Structures are given as structure tokens and as C-alpha cells.
Amino acid sequence: xxxxxxxxxxxxxxxxxxxxxxxxxxxxxxxxxxxxxxxxxxxxxxxxxxxxxxxxxxxxxxxxxxxxxxxxxxxxxxxxxxxxxxxxxxxxxxxxxxxxxxxxxxxxxxxxxxxxxxxxxxxxxxxxxxxxxxxxxxxxxxxxxxxxxxxxxxxxxxxxxxxxxxxxxxxxxxxxxxxxxxxxxxxxxxxxxxxxxxxxxxxxxxxxxxxxxxxxxxxxxxxxxxxxxxxxxxxxxxxxxxxxxxxxxxxxxxxxxxxxxxxxxxxxxxxxxxxxxxxxxxxxxxxxxxxxxxxxxxxxxxxxxxxxxxxxxxxxxxxxxxxxxxxxxxxxxxxxxxxxxxxxxxxxxxxxxxxxxxxxx
Numbered sequence: 001x002x003x004x005x006x007x008x009x010x011x012x013x014x015x016x017x018x019x020x021x022x023x024x025x026x027x028x029x030x031x032x033x034x035x036x037x038x039x040x041x042x043x044x045x046x047x048x049x050x051x052x053x054x055x056x057x058x059x060x061x062x063x064x065x066x067x068x069x070x071x072x073x074x075x076x077x078x079x080x081x082x083x084x085x086x087x088x089x090x091x092x093x094x095x096x097x098x099x100x101x102x103x104x105x106x107x108x109x110x111x112x113x114x115x116x117x118x119x120x121x122x123x124x125x126x127x128x129x130x131x132x133x134x135x136x137x138x139x140x141x142x143x144x145x146x147x148x149x150x151x152x153x154x155x156x157x158x159x160x161x162x163x164x165x166x167x168x169x170x171x172x173x174x175x176x177x178x179x180x181x182x183x184x185x186x187x188x189x190x191x192x193x194x195x196x197x198x199x200x201x202x203x204x205x206x207x208x209x210x211x212x213x214x215x216x217x218x219x220x221x222x223x224x225x226x227x228x229x230x231x232x233x234x235x236x237x238x239x240x241x242x243x244x245x246x247x248x249x250x251x252x253x254x255x256x257x258x259x260x261x262x263x264x265x266x267x268x269x270x271x272x273x274x275x276x277x278x279x280x281x282x283x284x285x286x287x288x289x290x291x292x293x294x295x296x297x298x299x300x301x302x303x304x305x306x307x308x309x310x311x312x313x314x315x316x317x318x319x320x321x322x323x324x325x326x327x328x329x330x331x332x333x334x335x336x337x338x339x340x341x342x343x344x345x346x347x348x349x350x351x352x353x354x355x356x357x358x359x360x361x
Contacts, residue, residue, distance in 0.1 A: 061075060061076035061077055061078040062075075062076075062077065062078065063077075063078050063079075063080070064077045064078060064079045064113055064117060069120070070120050070121050073117065073120075073121065076136070077114075077117055079110040079113055079114060081105040081110075083104065083105070083146055084104070084105040084106060084107075084110070084146060085100070085104055085105070085106045085107075085146045085147045086106065086107050086143045086144050086147050086168045086171045086172060087106060087107075087147055087164070087167060087168060087171055088104075088106045088108060089101065089102055089104050089106070091164075091167065092147075092150075092151070095160070095163075095164070096156070096160070097150065097151050097154070097156055099150045099151075099154045100150060107143065107171055107172070107175050111175060111178060118182070126182060126183075129182070129183065130183040133182055133183030133184050133185070134183055134184075134185045135185075136184070136186070137186050137187075137188060138179055138184050138186065138187040138188065139187075139188050139190075140172070140175065140176055140179070140187055140188070140189045140190075141172070141188075141189050141190040141191075141253070142190040142191070142192060142193070142255060143168070143172050143190075144165075144168045144169075144172070144192055144230060145192055145193070145195070147164060147168050148161060148164070148195070148226075151164070152201070152204075153204065158222075158226075162226070162229075165229065165230050165233060166233065168230070169230075169233045169234055169237050170237075172189070172234065172237070173237045173240075173241060176189065176238075176241055176250070177241065177244075177245075180241075180245050180248050184248070185247070185248055185249065186248075186249045186251075187248070187249070187250050187251065188251045188253050188333075189234065189238060189250060189251065189252055189253065190252075190253035190254075190255045191227075191230065191231035191234050191235070191252065191253065191254060191255050191256055192227045192230050192231055192255065192256060193227065193255050193256060193259050193315075194219060194223075194224045194227050194256050194259055194260055194263065195223050195224070195226070195227050196214070196219040196220035196221065196222070196223030196224035196225075196226075196227070197217060197219035197220075197224070197259070197263050197274070197275060197308075198309065198312070198313065199275060199276065199277045199280070199285035199286055199287045199309050199312040199313075200277075200285075200287050200312040200313050201220060201223055202218075202219070202220060202275060202284075202285045202287075203283055203284075203285050203287040203288070203312070205220055205223070206284075207220075216264055217260070217263040217264055217274075217275075218275055219263060219275070224256075227256055228256065231254070231256055234252065235252055235334070238250050238252050251333050251334065251335060251337065252333065252334040253327050253332065253333055254326075254327075254332040254333065254334065255323055255332075257326070257332045258322065258323040258325075258326030258327060258332040259315075259319070259322075259323055261322065261326060262274060262308055262319055262322045262323075263275075263308065266308065269318060269319075269322050270305060270306065270318065271305075271306055271307060271308050271318060271319075272306045272307070273306070273307055273308075274307070274308035274309075275308070275309070276307060276309065277293070277307070277309045277310070277311055277312035278300065278301040278304045278307040278309065278310050278311070278316060279293035279294075279298060279299070279300045279301070279304075279310060279311045279312075280292055280293050280298055280299070280311060280312045281296060281297070281298055281299070285312065286309075286312060287312040292311070292312065293310070293311035293312065294311075304316045304317070304318065305317075305318045306318075
């Protein structure tokens with residue numbers, strides 16, 4: 001059974017990979033929503049895609065691994081896995097990074113799963129899925145964060161890590177091209193978040209040099225510049241893909257810009273400490289080597305909505321809602337969502353959302 005037929009222009013099925021912006025090096029769980037029941041209200045880790053779906057009145061897409069039949073995926077599918085990468089472990093082993101496990105999930109594996117799903121939804125062949133593909137929204141990302149996390153935490157020279165980026169972008173590009181070949185007509189491709197604002201990195205790369213930090217935010221300057229470098233390559237590559245596929249809408253989602261609104265003016269989002277982890281150990285950023293969220297002598301803040309980081313790695317739901325708001329209002333998507341969609345939920349929401357909605361949703 002194929003996804004229910006949507007109103008023209010309205011996204012309902014979203015069968016491609018999404019990942020959390022940052023995963024700790026040891027992450028092995030699914031990157032769909034997770035919660036510890038002893039945590040305070042609002043502590044659920046829900047990525048921007050969940051907040052966007054909620055705002056648009058769309059169902060949350062189920063994890064691919066949880067489905068058994070076509071009926072399980074009538075609203076789309078989520079192929080995200082915690083710690084997943086764009087590139088295979090072989091790439092990192094060949095480049096002197098042995099920390100990646102052989103069973104690390106990567107984009108080629110996720111695309112294989114997606115093709116398996118098409119076989120389930122359209123047993124008569126891929127051609128039978130073309131109508132569904134053309135009316136679905138594909139969220140391709142955020143991808144690349146985990147390709148950098150392990151090398152950064154294991155002390156791989158930054159100059160070496162910098163050379164990985166073109167390969168990561170090439171893999172994202174080839175995945176988009178493959179989806180277009182299969183019939184995708186609307187794709188949303190996020191860039192990376194400002195990793196210099198992540199408490200775990202602020203702790204690991206703590207410096208006594210003032211010039212290493214952005215004066216406006218307190219984030220690590222060179223790490224944010226690296227995120228911007230990654231994102232520039234994505235933007236350039238998406239422009240190339242648009243020229244190759246003029247009948248396809250490829251939207252860039254500027255996670256970096258939307259997130260920096262929060263780090264630059266946290267009070268506008270009700271956030272009191274944007275660089276401190278809500279759940280974690282001690283230290284100036286709530287991250288320590290002896291305690292982390294869920295292990296050791298860790299502590300949990302009273303109100304996660306007042307923090308930008310949940311566990312030192314992942315943003316809080318308040319942060320993700322702020323990012324989703326920035327995307328849906330159109331100012332942090334290229335081209336703006338409001339000019340590329342004929343879906344009433346999207347256009348109406350884009351014109352009416354205010355920051356106060358973040359606390360009422």
C-alpha cells in the first residue's frame with residue numbers, strides 16, 4: 001500500500017534519512033525520539049524534523065527498522081540511526097582513523113534500506129512508485145556531523161579532518177542524485193550546526209586565548225568557521241544539482257544560521273544559558289570526563305526549556321523548535337519554503353509564526 005495521496009504540494013511521505021546534528025562518539029541507539037522517564041518535562045530529545053512535522057500537523061515518521069508492512073509507512077519512513085555517517089568505515093580506516101566500528105551505519109546502507117522500502121511499497125517495480133516519489137518531501141540530513149565527531153574527539157589533526165569534507169559533500173550529492181533518479185521532486189537538505197557552540201567541544205577544546213572565541217556568543221571561533229566551510233560546499237553543490245535537474249526543487253536548510261539566532265540572542269527564545277548542558281556533569285559547560293547524562297554523578301536541570309543543550313551533545317527541544325521556526329518562516333531556507341510550496345499548512349504557518357509559539361506548542 002502506497003502512502004495516502006496528499007493534497008497537491010503538501011508533504012506527507014518523507015522516506016529518506018535524517019540524523020541528529022551531533023552524536024557522542026559512543027552513540028549506538030536509534031536517533032528517533034528518546035526519553036528517560038525520570039527527567040523533567042521538556043527533556044525529550046526531538047530533532048528539528050519532529051518540531052517541523054508537529055507545526056505542520058504532519059504525523060511523525062516511524063523508524064524504518066520498526067516497520068513490517070507497507071501499511072506501517074503510509075506517512076513516510078525515517079532511516080536515521082544514532083552515530084550514522086555519510087562515509088563508510090573503510091574511508092576512515094584508509095585515512096588513518098581506526099576508531100570507527102565496522103558496523104557503523106552510513107549513507108550507502110541507508111539508501112539500500114530505502115530501495116528495499118520501495119520494493120515493499122511498490123512490488124510491481126520502482127516505476128509504480130514514481131507518483132508517490134514526486135509528491136513526497138525528502139529530508140536529506142543533517143549529514144556529516146558524525147563523520148567529524150570521532151576524529152575530533154580522538155585527536156586526529158584538524159588539518160586532516162578538513163580534507164574529509166569534499167568527500168562527505170560528494171557522498172551527499174550522489175545520494176541526492178540517486179533519489180532524483182528514482183523520482184524525487186522535492187528535497188530539503190540541511191547544513192551542519194555551529195559545532196563550536198556544543199558544550200562537549202567547548203570543554204574538550206577549552207582555551208585561554210580570547211581570540212579563539214566569538215565575543216558575541218562565547219562559541220569556539222575556528223570550529224564554527226569549519227561548520228561554515230562545510231555548509232558553503234553544500235550550498236555550492238546544491239546549486240550544481242539544481243542546474244542538472246531544473247525540474248526538481250532542492251531547498252537548502254540553514255541550520256547554522258537558525259541556530260546562531262539562538263546563541264546570539266538566547267533571551268528571545270527563553271533560554272538562559274545556551275552553552276551549558278542541562279543534563280551532565282560539572283565544569284563551566286556542564287560536561288566532565290567523569291560524569292555524563294545518564295552515567296556517573298550527573299545532574300539534571302530543573303527546566304530544559306531554559307537551556308540550548310540537553311546532554312552536551314544534542315540540542316534541547318527548545319533549540320530544535322527555534323531552528324524549525326526559522327526554517328518554516330522562510331528566512332533560513334534557500335529558496336524560502338513559502339515560495340516553493342503550495343501546501344496551505346506551510347505557507348500559512350510561515351507567515352504567522354512568532355517566537356512565543358515555541359512555548360505553546
